[in-house]
Amino acid sequence: xxxxxxxxxxxxxxxxxxxxxxxxxxxxxxxxxxxxxxxxxxxxxxxxxxxxxxxxxxxxxxxxxxxxxxxxxxxxxxxxxxxxxxxxxxxxxxxxxxxxxxxxxxxxxxxxxxxxxxxxxxxxxxxxxxxxxxxxxxxxxxxxxxxxxxxxxxxxxxxxxxxxxxxxxxxxxxxxxxxxxxxxxxxxxxxxxxxxxxxxxxxxxxxxxxxxxxxxxxxxxxxxxxxxxxxxxxxxxxxxxxxxxxxxxxxxxxxxxxxxxxxxxxxxxxxxxxxxxxxxxxxxxxxxxxxxxxxx
Amino acid sequence: xxxxxxxxxxxxxxxxxxxxxxxxxxxxxxxxxxxxxxxxxxxxxxxxxxxxxxxxxxxxxxxxxxxxxxxxxxxxxxxxxxxxxxxxxxxxxxxxxxxxxxxxxxxxxxxxxxxxxxxxxxxxxxxxxxxxxxxxxxxxxxxxxxxxxxxxxxxxxxxxxxxxxxxxxxxxxxxxxxxxxxxxxxxxxxxxxxxxxxxxxxxxxxxxxxxxxxxxxxxxxxxxxxxxxxxxxxxxxxxxxxxxxxxxxxxxxxxxxxxxxxxxxxxxxxxxxxxxxxxxxxxxxxxxxxxxxxxxxxxxxxxxxxxxxxxxxxxxxxxxxx
Ligand SMILES: Cc1cc2nc3c(=O)[nH]c(=O)nc-3n(C[C@H](O)[C@H](O)[C@H](O)COP(=O)(O)OP(=O)(O)OC[C@H]3O[C@@H](n4cnc5c(N)ncnc54)[C@H](O)[C@@H]3O)c2cc1C
Ligand SMILES: Cc1cc2nc3c(=O)[nH]c(=O)nc-3n(C[C@H](O)[C@H](O)[C@H](O)COP(=O)(O)O)c2cc1C
Ligand code: FES
Numbered sequence: 145x146x147x148x149x150x151x152x153x154x155x156x157x158x159x160x161x162x163x164x165x166x167x168x169x170x171x172x173x174x175x176x177x178x179x180x181x182x183x184x185x186x187x188x189x190x191x192x193x194x195x196x197x198x199x200x201x202x203x204x205x206x207x208x209x210x211x212x213x214x215x216x217x218x219x220x221x222x223x224x225x226x227x228x229x230x231x232x233x234x235x236x237x238x239x240x241x242x243x244x245x246x247x248x249x250x251x252x253x254x255x256x257x258x259x260x261x262x263x264x265x266x267x268x269x270x271x272x273x274x275x276x277x278x279x280x281x282x283x284x285x286x287x288x289x290x291x292x293x294x295x296x297x298x299x300x301x302x303x304x305x306x307x308x309x310x311x312x313x314x315x316x317x318x319x320x321x322x323x324x325x326x327x328x329x330x331x332x333x334x335x336x337x338x339x340x341x342x343x344x345x346x347x348x349x350x351x352x353x354x355x356x357x358x359x360x361x362x363x364x365x366x367x368x369x370x371x372x373x374x375x376x377x378x379x380x381x382x383x384x385x386x387x388x389x390x391x392x393x394x395x396x397x398x399x400x401x402x403x404x405x406x407x408x409x410x411x412x413x414x415x416x417x418x419x420x421x422x423x424x425x426x427x428x429x430x431x432x433x434x435x436x437x438x439x440x
Numbered sequence: 441x442x443x444x445x446x447x448x449x450x451x452x453x454x455x456x457x458x459x460x461x462x463x464x465x466x467x468x469x470x471x472x473x474x475x476x477x478x479x480x481x482x483x484x485x486x487x488x489x490x491x492x493x494x495x496x497x498x499x500x501x502x503x504x505x506x507x508x509x510x511x512x513x514x515x516x517x518x519x520x521x522x523x524x525x526x527x528x529x530x531x532x533x534x535x536x537x538x539x540x541x542x543x544x545x546x547x548x549x550x551x552x553x554x555x556x557x558x559x560x561x562x563x564x565x566x567x568x569x570x571x572x573x574x575x576x577x578x579x580x581x582x583x584x585x586x587x588x589x590x591x592x593x594x595x596x597x598x599x600x601x602x603x604x605x606x607x608x609x610x611x612x613x614x615x616x617x618x619x620x621x622x623x624x625x626x627x628x629x630x631x632x633x634x635x636x637x638x639x640x641x642x643x644x645x646x647x648x649x650x651x652x653x654x655x656x657x658x659x660x661x662x663x664x665x666x667x668x669x670x671x672x673x674x675x676x677x678x679x680x681x682x683x684x685x686x687x688x689x690x691x692x693x694x695x696x697x698x699x700x701x702x703x704x705x706x707x708x709x710x711x712x713x714x715x716x717x718x719x720x721x722x723x724x725x726x727x728x729x730x731x732x733x734x735x736x737x738x739x740x741x742x743x744x745x746x747x748x749x750x751x752x753x754x755x756x757x758x759x760x761x762x
Contacts, residue, residue, distance in 0.1 A: 157473045159719070197717060204662060205505050205717055246474075246719075396501045398510065399716045401473060403466035405488075405517045406503035420497055420517055439499070 154425075157246055157401060158183040164241045165219055172298030173226040174270060175235045182218040184247040190278040191252035191392055191429045194220065195400040197244030202233035206246070208397055208424075210274025210369075223273040223300060249400050250428045253278055253367060253390055255285070260365040260388075264354060265291040265329075266347050266378045268370020270300050272321070274392055275369055279329050287365075289329040290354060291321065294347030294374060299333055305341065306331075312357040313350070317343045348377040355385050368392070368432075372440050379432035389432035395423040410439035443733035444740050445726060447483060449685040449707050450606035450631035452540045452567045454483030456726045457741060458698070459634075461689055461712030462486040462544035462570060462610075463514065464661075467528045468537070474719050482722045483708065484540040487524065489572050490560075491545075492552050494520035499654035504643045509664030509691075510713050511641050513655035516546055521559045533565045540567035542608065550591075550598045557602035569605050571595060571630075574612030574637035586612040586637075589624035596628035608687065611635040611672070613665075618672055619679040626684050634687035634710060635676065636669045662713040666691030670704050677705025677746050693721060695728010702729070702741065703748040 162179040169175055184194060188211055195206035207230040212223040226235050237243065263282045265275045272293050282289045293299065299321065306320035308330065317332055319341035324331040334343040334350050343350055347370075355362060366382040366389040368375050375391045382389035398406035401424060408420035409427055411434045418436055421427060445456040460468075460482055468485045471477045479485065497517025504511045518524070524543070532541065543560045547553035553571065560569055573586035573595050585591045596609055609625035611618060613636040622633055638659025645652040669690025677686060688701035689710025698709045714721040729741075738744045 154473065156475055159474060159476070203505060204508060204510065396503050398503050398512065399464070399470070401470050401719075403470040404464055404503075404512070404716065405497060405514045406512060408497060408500045408502055408514075408517065410499070418496065420500075 155187070155248065157249060158187075159244065159246045160184060161242045162245050164237050164239050164243065166239060167235075167237055169235065170300060172300065174298070174300040175224055175226065175231075176212070177222045177224070177234065177237070178215065178219050179222070179243060179245065180218060181220050181245060181247075184245065185214045185218050185220050188214060188220065188248035189252040190255070190281050191274060192248040192250045193274070193428060194222075194245050194247035195249060195397070196222070196234065198230060199233050199237050199241060199243060203230045205398065206400060207231065207234070208249070208394075208400060210392070212273050212276050213280065214277070223270065225270040225300065246400065249424055251426065253281075253392075253429050255281055260363045261287060262358070262362065262364040263287045263289045264351055264364050264366050265289065266351050266366065266368040266370070266374070267291065267293045268347065268374040269293075269295045269297065271368075271370030271374075271392075272300060273369075275367065276323060278367060279324055279327050283327050283329070289324075289327070291324050291329055291331040292334060292347040292350035292354075293321065293331065294334040294370070296335055296337060303333070312353040313343055317341065346374070346377065348374060348381055351378060352381050355381065355387075366390070366432075375432070376437045379435065379437060382432060390429050391432045391435065392428050393423055393430055393435070394428065397424055400424045410436040412436050441739070443730055443738055445730055447708055447741055449687070450568055450608060452484055452542070452606060454540060454708065455480070456483045457702075457708035457729075458482050458711050458722050458725060459484040459486055459542070459687060459708055460715070460722070461710040462489055462572065464712035464715050467524070468532060468539070468541070471715065471719050477719050479537055479539045481726070482539060482711075484542055484567065486542040486544050486570055486710070487528075488518050489516045489544045489546045490518050490521050490524050490556065491516055492521055492547065492556060494518065494523065501652060501654055502658075504652050504658070506641070506643060506660065507664060509660050509662040510716070511643055511653065511658040511660050512638070513653045513658035515655060521556055525559055525563050529563045529565055541565055542568045542570050544570045544572050544610070545599075546572045547595070550594050553595045554598040554602055557599040557605070561603040561605050566605060568608055568631075569599070570608040570610050570634060571599055572610050572637070574610050574614075584612075586610075586621060587615040588617060589620045592621045593624035593628040596625050596630050600629035606631040608632040608634050610637055611676075612637050613668055613672055613690075614640050619675055622676045623680060626680070630684060632685045632687060633676065634689065636665070636672050636690045639665055639668065661690070663691040663693060666697060670700055673701055673706050674704040674748065678749060692725065693718070695725050695730075695732060698725050698729045699732040699744075702744050703746070705746040705749065707742065707745050
């Protein structure tokens, strides 16, 4: 069961001393981290997050991360990029170390409503991390899933060449994300640089081409995670096509549980007045139609 | 015999001296989502700073981590006194919560403070009012109520004239005149003093070359400010602040820290930023504090209050009966 969208989460939160099961460095400063966290693994839904305590005394505050996937219902796997002090320390942990984590936090994607047959996921860089679990859930629901990832750096996860021909891009745009392809999803990667196998442009342009090609009858649902500018463009395109779009917003956090008001996201209130919602309980997933896209 | 942690300050009867600090504990309804957190284990809950009208708060980012500290610029986002008195407090009462609740009020004018106090005294489940004359993230025109004795005492006097609830004046460290302000607050009728609120600070983002916080400046809290807070408590206690009980806070994260504040002169302590990274802190702090008292041979907490001072002071309103 999942909470309806934008209802603050009031579900139980667990704290676990999570042993590091595996840690692997990936291309471009990305890291995959498998942790034993049975209570969290058994209850977390796509789009919810965990707050990971620092290894040793490396930082004071916890760091929020989406969950790439749950494994064996006992473990969770994170996929993250080293961007600062906290993630650098996390990349240095070894199997057997324990991390103090809390979760599940936040509302998660809305999986309660009747499903559109088509789901289009749009990600910027490591914004792809929280979308794999979503793609898994969508497959169970029987949706056909498309994923468009934009990145100027290394793709965070394993890639391969897809043999599938797509009508909305040239045949040489064929790099796919192996994990997603194995789920039966169609994935392509966009870059502003000319790179063989990549779509030349933005991930949101792939979305636009896809929707344009699918025509006005297309009943798709859009999900996005990544940098603000990308989310804003994606939300604009979804609105143009009258499609529901959910965005996962990353905001700096204090408590992660709703008590401190640090993680404010500006929404368009009912009478046009702005309101701030807490990304850690009313989010991190928001209906793109109510986000105030001029806030940043 | 295990020393008792039971504490009464300004008429607030608490199972232990740990008061969850305003702004770090919402309205008491968040941390209970942890199965191992129980509001009954804390001495008191100080509610989020509340204003007359609902307040939007400052633009994000609102928080930055600094060495051993946290800089915040929430800007007092809150639903306004009406919602707190008519929705939140009744809901807390209905939940059967026994832990004393303290409102934290922030006005933009002296009259607003008085009106806030009047509105809050209509609530049936409040143990006291903490008067926040020290929020660094909100401007009152040219006035900073907590920086000088006169505006501070005007606010306290105005609030004092409202129907009776014990008053705690919350002091800012962002002034050289802490002691004078403390004295002015006591003279104007404060039943207790809490100190310290956050220290004004700034972080500049090196890549954008702009202040990182949306509000540019913020308030520093956490372990980084503890020595400043201990010094302020010590100073105020010494200078006559011992006439009323002090609630010491600033970076308390374990029993050692809490004990240090008690020795400096605090009769109770605030627990704030530590909750963001360790929700078990209240339990750990209580246990650590009790162990310290036992080791030092104090039979009750009040015996240790101000023990860092050369001579023991007399205190009014604190627990002297047990
Ligand atoms: C709900 C949510 C899910 C996330 N999921 C992932 C994920 O799956 N993979 C991944 O690589 N990253 C994810 N992030 C971003 C991740 O939290 C940051 O990259 C990380 O906190 C950076 O910490 P640092 O100490 O290395 O960086 P620093 O810049 O040194 O961090 C300083 C402070 O800013 C905060 N901060 C910095 N960048 C961000 C950011 N983008 N979002 C929120 N807080 C930030 C930090 O938590 C810390 O408090 C997610 C963020 C949120 C809010
Ligand atoms: C996010 C945050 C919000 C706060 N909001 C308030 C507030 O509304 N009113 C108030 O009097 N103090 C507020 N404070 C100050 C705390 O109550 C406390 O005085 C200060 O943080 C020092 O204690 P600490 O280091 O244990 O957190 C806030 C502090 C933080 C970190
Ligand atoms: S991080 Fe504290 S309310 Fe969201």
